[in-house]
Amino acid sequence: MPSLGADMEAGRLVAWKVGVGDAVKRGDIVAEVETEKGLIEVEVFADGVVRELLVEPGAKVPVGTALARIGGAAESGAAAGGEAETDGAGAGGAARVDVADAPAAAPGSAPGEAIGEPVESVGETAYGAAPGKTKLDGAPSTPAARREAREKQLDVGGVRGSGSHGRVGLEDVRGAEGDAGGARVASAAATGARGEGSAAEAGRVRATPVARRRAEERGVDLGAVEGSGRDGVILLADVEKAPVGVTGPAKTKAASPAEAMRAAIGAAMARSKREIPHYYLTHTIDLGAAMSWLEARNADRPPTERVVPAALLVKATALALKKVPELNAWWTGSAAPPKAEVNVGVAISLRGGGLVAPAIPGTDQLGLDALMAAMSDVVERARRGALRASEMGSATVTVTSLGDRGVESVIPVIIPPQVAIVGFGTPSERPWVVDGEVVPRTLVTASVAGDHRVTDGHHGARLLARIEKLLQKPEKLDS
Known part of the structure; x- marks a missing residue:
């Protein structure tokens, strides 16, 4: 997400102009972003092929968040399930490239701070941590694997990777979902860290991004909803089943453009x-x-x-x-x-x-x-x-x-x-x-x-x- 001004903190992705597999050249328009200054076209700053779209249309993400991954035209998907490497560390790996270079770091970000994680929405993830701030222990993993793990409430640090140097891929996470072994699912220690690790965490409602969006649409107060997911995480079904009266305060009228x-x-x-x-x-x-x-x-x-x-x-x-x-x-x-x-x-x-x-x-x-x-x-x-x-x-x-x-x-x-x-x-x-x-x-x-x-x-x-x-x-x- 490019920075379009010193006071810009986030932008909303309106639409993609490209799809996975499309070839792009420097200067091509690949997306439209909505900011307080209106609709802005986002350009790509490297030639290559779109390997992955990391943000869904409609999502509001912080400045500096990677929107897409661009790989070289000759890149081969050598990882498990055809998934391409994303850190560019090895030969043939596709380096992650932000589709628009921000002229300056995101406001408030520290030098070297990781801001390239895929994000579904601004705010908390299923475990209440801000996007890009969660520390993932264990072997390295691909963005697709981390996203799949978040959706299934799995601890990616406990998943056994089949890639080079133990790298965790998408298929590894999918295989871990039904595994009864404790090594592949969220450990009790990890659960404690997520649910009880700090005073700030204790008062935070834990819900999946899609559940949060649906709750906002319906006006449901997540604080009054009992989650059925792992460790009490609120899922979409929980929001849909919320009875009449489990609502927050009436919404204020949204500001006009x-x-x-x-x-x-x-x-x-x-x-x-x-x-x-x-x-x-x-x-x-x-x-x-x-x-x-x-x-x-x-x-x-x-x-x-x-x-x-x-x-x-x-x-x-x-x-x-x-x-x-x-x-x-x-x-x-x-x-x-x-x-x-x-x-x-x-x-x-x-x-x-x-x-x-x-x-x-x-x-x-x-x-x-x-x-x-x-x-x-x-x-x-x-x-x-x-x-x-x-x-x-x-x-x-x-x-x-x-x-x-x-x-x-x-x-x-x-x-x-x-x-x-x-x-x-x-x-x-x-x-x-x-x-x-x-x-x-x-x-x-x-x-x-x-x-x-x-x-x-x-x-x-x-x-x-x-x-x-x-x-x-x-x-x-x-x-």
Whole structure:
């Protein structure tokens, strides 16, 4: 599950666009994910063949959870029952590959923390442990084997593996289900650890993921249901048999997509203002030369091929950042090393309310026609809910322009983990002094908000001065 923002903790898998056995190439859309910012398309970042889909549609999983397993095209299923190896440790084994690289670790995750376990739903597993946190003792096992063991309430650590180095496969777990020997089923010690091991565990309701989902649908209070599964685990049948009256409090009305987005934006901006020591600078820039050049450039072009002033401002910002790289960075918690690439995020207001800021990769490398096409494309896809995960999580700086709203200036808030944001007001004709005379000129007020943990006002001033200089030679932006 890719991270699409510093405050994103989880996302819901809406649909798979591929199936097991499908060949995929880097950049292919393989899934759709729902977040507070809307529906996002997830890309694959490696060529190969889909070996396993680890998350079911409808499941909400934490950021960093592996969604699928991608293997090489020549991979052979050498494990028991044709099951492919998943840790990539041996020759021919398919390494697990997240279908979308998160730009940063999941919020709150520790370095090296395992987050790739298959997960049916957010919250507790059948034994009440958070997904990806349960320690599985004994021989190594495949994800399919672990999932089968969870469903059958078996202790995979007690299953005898038939694979290499004692690796437990899917068929080993299936064979262990009916085995009367104590070595293959959950041991009394394991049962005690699950049911009585801690004070926190003692007060936790234990239920299978499908039982939890059904209980939520019916409004059944799991705390009032007696489980018939091993060690009192609540199963689907227990929820279905729950009598009338065994219900929890009435459900509150779910937030609308617009309300959810507004809440997400508010939380992110509140966090930004709370944690980032902002400084603000503004500067008025003469756009006379840029507007005259742009008018001449667009004169013989059809409307669909014309470049708008916003593209000039975005390109000038991207090039200026190459001269002030300290502002083109992500805060990592203790430092903010400059990014090699300049991916400008373009703030887009949505018709239904809300705001997104997808990135345009390599903004500084694009000519104006290519940049204009890229901006038009992301605006169109943003407004129909078809942005990609890579676009939502890779911006190194954001530009917000309210040129069509008639405002003189904008004082923006930094979007974490970025360390700066640039704003532009509406270009308008105002009196300006040129060569000692007051003349009408097209002016725009540019602003920058910077992170004082990383830079000082000197850096922001250099950026604004560089943007101004570039806009006086607009033809140099078209390369």
